[in-house]
Amino acid sequence: MIVVKHECIKSIPLxxxxxxxxxxxxxxxxIFIHGxxxxxxxxxxxxxLLAEAGFRILLPEALYHGEREQDLTEKDLLIHFWDIVLNTINEIKIIKEFYEEEGLVKSGEIGVVGTSMGGMVTLGAMTQYEWIKVAVSLMGMPAYEKYSLWQLEQLSEQGVPLPFNEEEIEQQLxxxxQYDLSLQPEKLVNRPLLFWHGKKDSLVPYPLTYQFFETIKPDYQQNPGNLAFLTDEQAGHKVSREGLIATVEWFKQHLFINDKNIVGVN
Structure with missing residues (x-):
């Protein structure tokens, strides 16, 4: 039987x-980060599915989302986008340390995965935490600076007044x-990393992610099995079942679990 428990760790619902x-x-x-x-x-x-395979899964609520929402419009949330991303990266460490102190984590066996914004959080967290052993980015991308500039360009093209002046934009960039993995790919140090992305994604540009993958491939020549990119030619901004199954299989392959815990996923 799988149990789902609602907990709150230092004001972080999960x-x-x-x-x-x-x-x-x-x-x-x-640790699974939502979008x-x-x-x-x-x-x-x-x-x-991950719990069935023998893992302990934690799904935290990001700032201003779900239980932590503060009646902000989507536009207001967008203004706080990078605050949310960086805050979530910081909270990953808090969550991880709490469960370690509770004696519930197998030493050295920690993975992070996320969808969309959660994928971005996952990739940014890899610049900060060497203890992340395995990662999966579903529709995420690592190029924080390029994506931020792309967001501003999209707002401008839509005729939306920019909420920041030039000085504030530069401060944010x-x-x-500091969390932009595309600027410091050496921090991956061959850790297992899986990307899934739909080629028709209009919210998180596919090219930004795939270009990064191509850039880091030579770094994985000694461990080619630790890096993979799954492209869905028809998908937009929604993960397919193929992406779901690939996520589970990636963690089963790269995070140590006892054989008795491994079950098939159909």
């Missing part, structure tokens, strides 16, 4: 998904560069 009979054991941990304007509950199908 869902804790795990096999009931193993909930107090040290298990490999996976922009989404909420933690929307990824429970991923969590169920200077901050997010």
């Amino acid at each position: 869902l804790h998904v795990v096999k009931q009979k193993e909930q107090w054991e040290k298990l490999p941990l996976i 922009f304007t989404s909420a933690k509950e929307h990824n429970l199908h991923y969590a169920y 200077a901050t997010i560069r």
Whole structure:
């Protein structure tokens, strides 16, 4: 049986998904970050399959989303986009340390995965935390600075007044560069990384992600099995079942779990 527990860790609401009979054991941990304007509950199908495979899954609520919403419009949320991303990166560490202190995490076996904004959070977190052993980015991209400039360009083309002046924009760019994996790909150090992206995605440009993948491929020559990119030629901004299954299989392949925990996914 899989149990889903609602918990709140230092004011961070999250869902804790795990096999009931193993909930107090040290298990490999996976933190799953939801997308922009989404909420933690929307990824429970991923969590169920991952828990069935023997992992402990935590789905935190991002700032201003779900339980933490503050009646902000989507436009207001967009203004706070990078605040949300960077805050979530910081909270990943808080969550990880709490469950380690509780004795519920198998040492060294920690993964992070996310959809859209959550994929961006995942890639940014890899610039900060060496303890992330395995990662999956679903519709995310690593080039924070380029994406921020693309967002501003889109707003301008739509005739939306920019909410920042030039000085504020430069300050924001200077901050997010510290988390921009495209500017510091050496921080990957051959850690297992899977990308899934739809070629017709209009919200997170596919080329920004694929170009980065092509750039880092030579770095993985010694460990080619640690890097993969799945392209869906027809998909827009929605992960296919193929992406779901690939996510589960990626973690089963690269995060250590006891053989007794591994089950098939149909």
